[in-house]
Amino acid sequence: MFKTLAVLGLQFGDEGKGKIVDYLSSSFEIVARYQGGANAGHTVITGGKVFKFHLIPSGILHGTICVLGNGMVIDPIQLLEEMKMVQDYSPQKKLRISERAHVVMPYHKEQDRVEEEKKSNRIGTTGKGIGPAYEDKYGRIGIRMVDLINRERLEEKVRLALKMKEGIIEKSFSVKDIVQEYHEAGLRLKKNIIDTGEFLRKSIEEGRSVLFEGAQGTHLDVDFGMYPFVTSSNTSIGGAITGLGIPPHYISNVMGVVKAYTTKVGEGPFPTEIKGKIAEEILKKGNEYGTTTGRPRRIGWLDINLVRYSVELSGVRYIAISKIDILSGLDEVKVSYAYEYNGKITRKIPSDPAEISKLKPVYKVFDGWEFTGKDLKHEIPKNMKKYIKFIEEKTGAKVVIISLGASREDTKLLGRIK
Numbered sequence: 001m002f003k004t005l006a007v008l009g010l011q012f013g014d015e016g017k018g019k020i021v022d023y024l025s026s027s028f029e030i031v032a033r034y035q036g037g038a039n040a041g042h043t044v045i046t047g048g049k050v051f052k053f054h055l056i057p058s059g060i061l062h063g064t065i066c067v068l069g070n071g072m073v074i075d076p077i078q079l080l081e082e083m084k085m086v087q088d089y090s091p092q093k094k095l096r097i098s099e100r101a102h103v104v105m106p107y108h109k110e111q112d113r114v115e116e117e118k119k120s121n122r123i124g125t126t127g128k129g130i131g132p133a134y135e136d137k138y139g140r141i142g143i144r145m146v147d148l149i150n151r152e153r154l155e156e157k158v159r160l161a162l163k164m165k166e167g168i169i170e171k172s173f174s175v176k177d178i179v180q181e182y183h184e185a186g187l188r189l190k191k192n193i194i195d196t197g198e199f200l201r202k203s204i205e206e207g208r209s210v211l212f213e214g215a216q217g218t219h220l221d222v223d224f225g226m227y228p229f230v231t232s233s234n235t236s237i238g239g240a241i242t243g244l245g246i247p248p249h250y251i252s253n254v255m256g257v258v259k260a261y262t263t264k265v266g267e268g269p270f271p272t273e274i275k276g277k278i279a280e281e282i283l284k285k286g287n288e289y290g291t292t293t294g295r296p297r298r299i300g301w302l303d304i305n306l307v308r309y310s311v312e313l314s315g316v317r318y319i320a321i322s323k324i325d326i327l328s329g330l331d332e333v334k335v336s337y338a339y340e341y342n343g344k345i346t347r348k349i350p351s352d353p354a355e356i357s358k359l360k361p362v363y364k365v366f367d368g369w370e371f372t373g374k375d376l377k378h379e380i381p382k383n384m385k386k387y388i389k390f391i392e393e394k395t396g397a398k399v400v401i402i403s404l405g406a407s408r409e410d411t412k413l414l415g416r417i418k
């Protein structure tokens with residue numbers, strides 16, 4: 001049995017994976033990210049310092065080796081800034097970047113902006129150039145980390161990409177300036193750019209413990225999310241295999257992170273969305289503003305059926321619930337476990353977003369609870385226990401961690417991963 005664990009989000013992203021991964025990181029020798037780019041983001045506060053991460057796993061703060069897998073799209077300029085932010089933690093030694101990972105170029109961000117503006121049905125992207133970088137990857141005109149090191153090849157590829165984008169992007173770019181800046185960045189990262197697939201396979205075979213870190217959430221998965229209101233990568237378990245170059249049986253366990261309620265940034269259907277006083281309370285108390293964009297998140301009750309779907313899809317056996325403390329003090333807490341659709345009760349999530357918008361959630365209502373989260377030695381409140389039990393019942397996965405506050409210490413273990 002390998003000592004590996006995949007941790008991924010089971011809702012629309014922002015489930016609090018960052019905190020859970022940070023909590024678990026010290027038990028792993030390697031943390032490897034498999035998809036997405038600087039569209040992700042989370043904040044870690046430690047030793048009185050604030051660290052805002054977008055690309056590097058926060059495991060770097062624990063001395064863990066951090067891998068940026070081939071499935072990612074990496075902005076090397078931002079990466080160098082993040083490396084500077086954590087310079088006291090030896091990123092030059094600890095970071096391994098896949099030579100096959102694709103590079104987010106300045107024209108990708110421009111393309112992201114232009115494409116969003118043209119759409120009548122906007123997605124509400126983070127504007128980080130993620131979609132266009134993946135478009136180029138699949139269109140076979142992408143620039144990979146390995147290309148940054150070879151100046152001639154880089155120039156040739158930038159020229160081609162810009163030619164293909166004529167009539168698409170509005171701003172003009174200087175090939176010379178881009179090549180200068182990105183080649184220089186490539187040279188600075190050269191020592192960290194390796195065949196990460198080979199590194200990971202070898203490490204796992206040697207018995208090293210590895211945590212595979214997903215970004216965003218299952219319902220933003222380009223195949224299984226609420227398309228087109230998704231990101232451009234596979235956030236569910238398949239992404240870990242293709243995004244890191246490991247065989248499926250190297251993944252010993254899968255843990256899903258679930259926020260105790262639902263949030264969503266960007267557009268698209270959201271069956272359990274709520275507006276009004278309770279939503280505002282949760283928004284404020286939960287500080288529900290995007291780390292990357294600062295946008296206020298949309299708020300809703302927990303949709304356990306969406307979580308069930310994610311559990312089935314990725315073979316999730318263990319769940320970590322985040323932000324359950326935020327629901328404390330409410331008179332009642334609702335969970336949707338099915339929908340009313342065309343006069344029938346169903347758990348099926350339609351593939352057409354227009355149909356998803358017609359789903360009317362069926363709720364179970366729980367009495368509220370009081371818990372400050374400060375004294376973790378106490379038994380958790382009876383009503384909170386019922387809530388957790390319901391999540392287990394409806395998903396078939398075991399809740400092993402609950403997070404009751406922003407800091408690492410406000411985390412309670414309810415069970416073990418076997």
Ligand code: IMP
Pocket residue numbers: 012013014039040041123124125126127128129130131215216220229230231232265266267
């Ligand atoms: P993109 O990934 O920037 O292309 O954005 C596509 C969709 O995914 C938009 O609805 C974004 O708001 C959403 N999204 C991307 N990254 C995150 C994230 O880390 N958390 C939550 N939503 C995200």
